[in-house]
Amino acid sequence: MPLARRTRVLSILSLLSLVVLVSKYYQQIVDNRTGHAGIVHDPVFLDVGKDHVDSKGRPAQDSIEDESPLPAGDLEVPPPPFHAADPPPPLPVDLPPTEVDASPPTPAGPSLPEYCSTSSCLQGSWQPRSPLFTSIADLQVEYANPQEQMWSGCHMPLPPQCALSLDNVEGEGSILLNAEFPAHTLEEQKALTEKRLLEVMNYVRKPDNGTMCLFDAEEFVVRMLKSALGFVLVGDFITAQLFYALGYAPHALDIAFQEDPPHLHSADLLILTNANGTLMRGAWVKQKNVHMHILRLSVGSTKKLQEKVGVEEERMKRPIFSLLEEHIEITHTLKGWIKDIATFPGIEDDQGVTEDTVMFGNAGAHWSQHKLTMLPNPGTDAPEQDLVVATYKEMINRLTTRLSPITNLSIYYRATSPGHPTCLLPPASTSIPYNTLLPHPNSTVAEQLEDPSLVPARLEVSLVPPHANAEEKRGRRKWDWDLFDRHNALWRDFVQWEKECWDAGTETSDAKWFFLDVWNQALQRQDAHAEPGADCLHWCLPSLPEQWICHLHHALFMEGEEKKKKIQVV
Numbered sequence: 001m002p003l004a005r006r007t008r009v010l011s012i013l014s015l016l017s018l019v020v021l022v023s024k025y026y027q028q029i030v031d032n033r034t035g036h037a038g039i040v041h042d043p044v045f046l047d048v049g050k051d052h053v054d055s056k057g058r059p060a061q062d063s064i065e066d067e068s069p070l071p072a073g074d075l076e077v078p079p080p081p082f083h084a085a086d087p088p089p090p091l092p093v094d095l096p097p098t099e100v101d102a103s104p105p106t107p108a109g110p111s112l113p114e115y116c117s118t119s120s121c122l123q124g125s126w127q128p129r130s131p132l133f134t135s136i137a138d139l140q141v142e143y144a145n146p147q148e149q150m151w152s153g154c155h156m157p158l159p160p161q162c163a164l165s166l167d168n169v170e171g172e173g174s175i176l177l178n179a180e181f182p183a184h185t186l187e188e189q190k191a192l193t194e195k196r197l198l199e200v201m202n203y204v205r206k207p208d209n210g211t212m213c214l215f216d217a218e219e220f221v222v223r224m225l226k227s228a229l230g231f232v233l234v235g236d237f238i239t240a241q242l243f244y245a246l247g248y249a250p251h252a253l254d255i256a257f258q259e260d261p262p263h264l265h266s267a268d269l270l271i272l273t274n275a276n277g278t279l280m281r282g283a284w285v286k287q288k289n290v291h292m293h294i295l296r297l298s299v300g301s302t303k304k305l306q307e308k309v310g311v312e313e314e315r316m317k318r319p320i321f322s323l324l325e326e327h328i329e330i331t332h333t334l335k336g337w338i339k340d341i342a343t344f345p346g347i348e349d350d351q352g353v354t355e356d357t358v359m360f361g362n363a364g365a366h367w368s369q370h371k372l373t374m375l376p377n378p379g380t381d382a383p384e385q386d387l388v389v390a391t392y393k394e395m396i397n398r399l400t401t402r403l404s405p406i407t408n409l410s411i412y413y414r415a416t417s418p419g420h421p422t423c424l425l426p427p428a429s430t431s432i433p434y435n436t437l438l439p440h441p442n443s444t445v446a447e448q449l450e451d452p453s454l455v456p457a458r459l460e461v462s463l464v465p466p467h468a469n470a471e472e473k474r475g476r477r478k479w480d481w482d483l484f485d486r487h488n489a490l491w492r493d494f495v496q497w498e499k500e501c502w503d504a505g506t507e508t509s510d511a512k513w514f515f516l517d518v519w520n521q522a523l524q525r526q527d528a529h530a531e532p533g534a535d536c537l538h539w540c541l542p543s544l545p546e547q548w549i550c551h552l553h554h555a556l557f558m559e560g561e562e563k564k565k566k567i568q569v570v
Contacts (some may be wrong), residue, residue, distance in 0.1 A: 113210075113211045113213075114210050114211065115210055115211060115212065115213060115554075115557075115558065116207045116209055116210030116211065116212065117210075117558065118514075118516075118551075118554065118555040118558050119517070120207065120208070120209055120210065121207045121210070121212050121551060121554055122207075122516070122517055122518065122520065122521060122551065123207065123208050123209075123443070123520065124205055124206050124207040124208045124521065125205075125206060125208070125439075125441065125442045125443070125524065126203040126204065126205055126206070126439040126521075126524055126525065127203065127204060127205075127206045128202060128203060128204075129201070129202045129203060129204050132202050133198045133201060133202055134198075135198075136152065136153075136194040136197070136198065139151065139197065139198060139201060140152075143248070143252070143542075144252060145248060145251050145252040146251070146252075146254060147251035147252075147254070147256070148247075148248050148251045148252075151197060151201075151248075151541065151542060152193070152194065152197070153190065153193030153194045153196065153197045154193055154196040154197040154200055154530075154540035154541075155193060155196075155530060155531045155535075155540070156189065156192045156193050156196055156531075156532070196540070197540065199437065199527070200527065200528045200540050200543050201542075201543065203439055203525075205521060205547055212550065212551070212554045213553070213554050213557045215249070215549065215550045215553050216553070217249035217250045217252065217253050217255070218250070218253055218255065218305075219553075220249075220250075220549075220553055220556075221250055221255055221295075221305065221320060222305065222308060222309055223355060223358075223556055224320050224321070224358065225295075225305060225306075225309045225311060225315070225320060226309055226311070226352065226353060226354050226355040227353060227355045227356055227357045227358065227408070228315075228318070228350065228353050228357050228408060229318060229319060229322070229341065229357040230318070230319050230320040230321060230322065230357065230358070231246075231320065231321050231322070231357075231358050231360065232319075232322045232324065232341065232357065232358070232359045232360070233246075233321075233322065233323045233324070233359075233360045233361070234324045234326050234359060234360070234361040234362075235325070235326065235327075235360075235361055235362040235363065235414075236325065236326075236327040236362070236363075236365055236366055237325070237327075237538060238362070238365065238417065238537075238538055238539070238545075239323070239325070239360075239361075239362055239414075240323060240325055241538060241539055241541060241545045242360070242545040242548055242549065243291070243321070243323040244541060244545075245541055245542045245545040245546045245549060246321060246545075246549050247293070247321065248542065248546075249549075253301075254301055255295070255301050255302075255305070256295070256296040256299045256301065256302065257293040257294065257295060257296055257320070257321070258293065258294050258295075258296045258297075259291065259292075259293055260290075260291060260292055260293075261292070261294055261317075263317065264292045264294070264318075264319065289324065289325040289326070290322070290323070290324055290325075291322065291323040291325075292319040292321075292322045292323075293319060293320055293321045293322070294316070294317060294318065294319055294320060295316060295320055297316060302316070309352055310351070310352040311350060311351065311352035311353060312350060312351050312352065314350065315350050315352065315353060326363075327363075327365075327366045328363060328366060328367070328371075328395075338399075338402050338403060341357070341359070341406060341409070342405075342406045356408050356409055356410040356512065357408060357409050357410070358410050358412065358552075358556070359403075359409060359410070359411045359412065360412050360414060360516075360552060361411065361412075361413055361414065362413065362414045362415075362416060363395065363399075363416075364415075364416025364484055364487045364488070365416055365419075365484070365537065367388060367391070367392045367395075367480070367483070367487060368388060368478060368479050368480035368483065369381070369384050369385065369388060369478035369480055370475065370478040370479050370480070372388060372391065375387045375388065375391065381456070381477060381478070385480060385483060388480060388483060389483060389486055389487070389490075392483075392487055392490065393490055396490055396491065396494060400494060400513075403511055404508075404509035404510065404511050404513075405509070405510055405511070406510060406511050407510040407511075409510070409511040409512070410511070410512045410514065410559075411511055411512065411513050411514065412514045412515075412516050412552060412555065413491050413495065413513070413514070413515050413516065414516045414518060414548060415488040415491070415492075415515070415516065415517045415518050415519045416484045416487055416488055416519070417484075417518060417519065417522035417539075417544065418450065418481070418484055418485075418519065418522055418523050419455070419479075419481040419484070419529075419536050419537040420436075420450065420526035420529060420536045421455060421458035421459045421481070421536055422436055422458055422526065422536075423436055423526050423527070423529040423532045423533070423536035424436055424532055424533045436526055436527060436532070437527050438527055439524050439525050439526075439527055439528075440523070440524040440525075440526070441524075442524070443520045443521075443523070443524060446520070446523040446524040447520075447523065450523050450526070452481075452482040452484075452485055453482065455481045455482040456477045456482055459476040459477055459479060459481065460473045460474075460476055460477060461473075481537070484519075485519065488517070488519055491515055492515050492517065494513070495513045495514060495515035496515075498513040499513075514555065516548070516551060516552065516555065518544075518547075518548055518551065521544075521547070522544055525543070525544060528540050528543045528544055
């Protein structure tokens with residue numbers, strides 16, 4: 001055999017022998033560690049005899065395929081036989097040392113909460129706060145605010161047939177039943193209003209499934225700063241209550257606003273001239289139904305927010321929060337508000353403006369026979385209510401047609417919240433089968449006890465002073481609180497249709513539509529209205545309006561998460 005070929009064969013055989021020896025060595029270690037010590041299955045590791053090695057301890061010739069004699073030193077000598085009790089011999093080849101990680105194990109990070117979807121978060125119940133507020137001081141610590149007057153009470157009705165006396169008896173006003181029977185002093189009334197606020201605020205909303213993200217006032221402001229026009233609320237006084245509750249939280253973080261700056265359209269320039277047309281003077285006259293807030297440019301927190309978002313100076317001059325008090329929504333008290341929103345600069349005009357303007361609107365409580373006196377009067381309530389609903393539907397068609405072409409706009413329609421004609425302090429009426437000072441335990445109970453068909457009759461016997469005549473009682477029925485849910489259903493259907501069009505790729509609307517269905521959670525809170533026995537439509541602040549802001553914040557958060565997922569997929 002040529003020398004080169006023989007050398008290659010010997011090298012290959014040497015390598016094969018080493019591989020066999022190493023593998024069998026590790027098999028023996030495995031056997032020892034797994035409880036099979038002393039049970040050796042390969043004859044190489046048995047007490048071998050002379051038949052297996054030559055006189056120099058090398059493998060016998062019959063163990064090698066090539067019958068040619070091998071020169072000494074071509075193969076490593078195999079390890080001597082050993083018993084399981086003996087330590088293993090050194091490896092026949094050098095292996096790199098095994099690196100052992102001596103660092104402590106990395107602790108598992110906190111598990112992310114399982115957030116509920118926007119719609120499922122609205123399904124739930126009101127549960128007692130833990131720990132409870134036990135005093136007004138406890139509540140004011142939670143709601144500490146250097147810029148705002150802190151929440152201090154929910155209004156309590158005067159005792160029956162009482163009148164407020166302003167005669168300053170002993171330096172203090174008092175509430176008198178009559179000259180002989182004093183009722184509550186002002187100090188007593190203050191204590192009662194504080195007590196009622198604690199009762200209202202000692203319940204918190206718990207979704208049936210999942211959790212909501214915590215409301216972060218700074219992040220909410222940042223989100224609005226990233227849009228061309230921020231957060232625009234459009235609606236009646238209940239929407240105004242929401243606006244007041246919204247402003248409280250940023251102020252608590254020392255974020256400062258300038259209210260209604262003159263350069264915004266919430267103020268009209270009034271030009272006065274003399275008889276020959278010469279300009280005499282100019283003055284800013286504020287529109288009473290428009291409230292716009294920009295970040296106060298002179299404070300340090302505003303500069304930090306601007307740097308965080310990366311927007312230009314021009315964006316800082318436009319609103320973060322705006323309230324357009326429009327009770328009917330079709331330019332009833334505020335002309336041209338849709339055009340004003342449409343003509344504000346969009347994303348393409350500003351560096352750092354990357355999000356939609358958010359409109360939070362509602363129209364419902366004022367769509368009634370009581371307000372729409374121009375409608376024909378068929379003579380009975382049912383046909384006239386049908387006319388109200390038909391007119392309301394036409395309003396939706398016109399409003400959505402005018403808003404849908406606006407780009408960079410996300411519209412969240414808030415469901416009209418219910419009125420509770422029976423929000424009286426017990427014993428209000430023996431016909432009411434529940435305690436009106438407590439929330440309903442769940443949505444099922446609320447729907448049963450607050451059936452809309454019961455509302456008209458309850459309005460006749462509730463919220464009416466004892467001297468009310470029959471005509472006044474009939475007038476209360478025309479408030480049409482029993483139509484609120486029907487109005488909400490029309491909006492719910494429209495937004496669902498819009499969503500289906502988006503999903504199918506047939507959407508022609510530039511604006512994005514959402515429906516925030518707060519009806520059910522508000523239906524459970526007959527205890528939280530502004531003034532039991534007198535105002536069972538508006539809400540004690542902050543209570544429900546604050547909760548709606550939290551829901552909107554969660555909805556915007558979930559929308560942001562969806563955008564991130566889409567970007568990752570792309």
